[in-house]
Amino acid sequence: MTIPQISIRNLCVDYITADGDVRAVNNVSFDIGKGEVFGLAGESGCGKSTVAFSLMRLHKPPAYISGGEVLFDDGNGAKDIMKYSDGEMGIFRWSEMSMVFQSAMNALNPVIPIVDQFTDVIMRHTDKNKYEAVKRAEQLLQIVDIHPNRLSDYPHQFSGGMRQRLVIAIALALNPKLIIMDEPTTALDVVVQREILQKIYALKEEFGFSILFITHDLSLMVEFSDRIGIMYSGELIEVAAAKDILERPYHPYTHGLGSSFPSLTGPKAELKGIPGNPLNLLELPQGCRFQARCERVTDICRRKATQLRDVQDGHLSNCHLAVGGQSIAVVETEAAAV
């Protein structure tokens, strides 16, 4: 078996606050294979963007990475990027791993022409001169279907979808092995969103990079990702193949998410949603973090801490009640049949 592109082991991120340290990401572990699209989903504040930021080591105080390893395969075996010096990290960023930020509309500097924003990245991380950098920028623009003669334009002269493609082009500039995409299409219309994701997918097939895809739109994530991890209040609670995660969930939270959004074409069922509100990280309960909102809560959930484990053929869940071969969907269908 080949080693994964990136392998995150027991990652913990803390925020220092006046009321004590808050663990925003708690013991998160997952792998992303080469050329794989891994989706990370969860509601706002669950820590998905915090995970993404820690992979690039972009956290600034009051946030700090308090534990864990991030093993990245740069072609000569896996190395722990948490141990890199700041200088090494500077070289590593963008050339091996790049990022498309949440508000890509605002990620471009409005007072500098596009060309300088491209050459800045290229010249900072490689020894190309200005002329070579501009040539590369022209190539990149063509890759994302924007005419190279627009290089000297300013960001406001592009439409939202084009700006998004520009940001993606900048992320591609140094042929990284992994691109983190944090809500890359949230602000766009559905038609443009699909055009961009199809473009990203085609580029991925062409260049072979891996993607960490973060969004709150679960329907979109199921379509786009190979595997999906669901986060809840700083913990990874379920990981499964994209097609399985909604059809055969093992965690009640995932099951709740699945019945929270209406289907476009299927039967009209009443939306259940998930009762209650997200957890305050300063008031963590003993045992499972989802217990207060869970319909299936039992005694053990209130006592014992949860642990992510394999419940069936690579389908991971941290629910105490998850048993192999018995996803909640199966249990509910059987209950309905009785």
Place this chain on the structure above:
Amino acid sequence: MSNKYGELLVEGQNIVKDFKVSSNALKQPLMRASNDVSFKMYKSRGMAVVGESGSGKSTIAKMIAKMYAPTAGRILYKGRDIQTITHRKELMTYREGVQMVWQDPFGSLNPTHNIFHHIARPLKIHNKVSKGNKKELEERVYELLEQVGLIPAKETAAKFPHQLSGGQRQRVNLARNIAVGAEVVLADEPTSMLDVSIRAGVLNLMQEMKFDREMSLLYITHDIATARYIAEDLAVMYVGHMVEWGDTDQIIHDPQHPYTQLLVSAVPDPGKSIHTRLAGNKGEIPLWTPDSVGCPFAGRCLHAVPRCKDEMPAAKQLAENHFVRCHLHE
């Protein structure tokens, strides 16, 4: 005025709205934000308006709310042209009947006042409780908070907006609509900023308001799946034009206008694949002006014929409650 859909509350008749696009006093170029838009909103029924940003969805809601006056055409509320409502007393009655819910639950509540204030204010302004009766006011506020699922009501009332989640804040906004006894609720993307697990609860509350309180709901969204959940009628807008409208299910299952087909094919759905080809050409969205001619979608349409560029298609009835504006259906 009553028919099989119930009582007609709001009717738009060929509404046109132009905006100045620059402050150049000599040229004054105009942009047509809505062009020949007609619709009907009934009691206890929802109408969803979908379309991309800039398609004129919010402009319609704002015209119904009397924030803008239409350039041409009329909006009737219970048979009366709302432009004739100018007297303060009548305006108050109109605003009691027609209420809005905004997209951003963080921006629509005053951060310096507690929740009690937010619910009490419309009750006082619209004389829903007897003047000076503090006890009655308190009881009514708590009752309203309970009705929208914000329990315990007393504790919630004492909180400030920043202490509530997005979903809870949007519930406060809906409670304000119930407080004044609104008959028409204009909801502009009310759930687009909420998490999925929270969104379902807010949608269900709006559903309840529609059926139990017999409100008429205008639901503006870009999310067709939730539109299908909450609205019986659907209107698809493109660059200020209503291109297809009628029964929601019929339109989603069998879209007739090429733009609706493109839109439906682009909506994310777990059952679809990302590789599904989009049913349309890439292209720029035109800026519509009073002088523009033809069908606004012609430039991106896969089936465009020469006359699409010259002539705006007329509305064509396909079924009892299904209309389309497209030359392919003439």
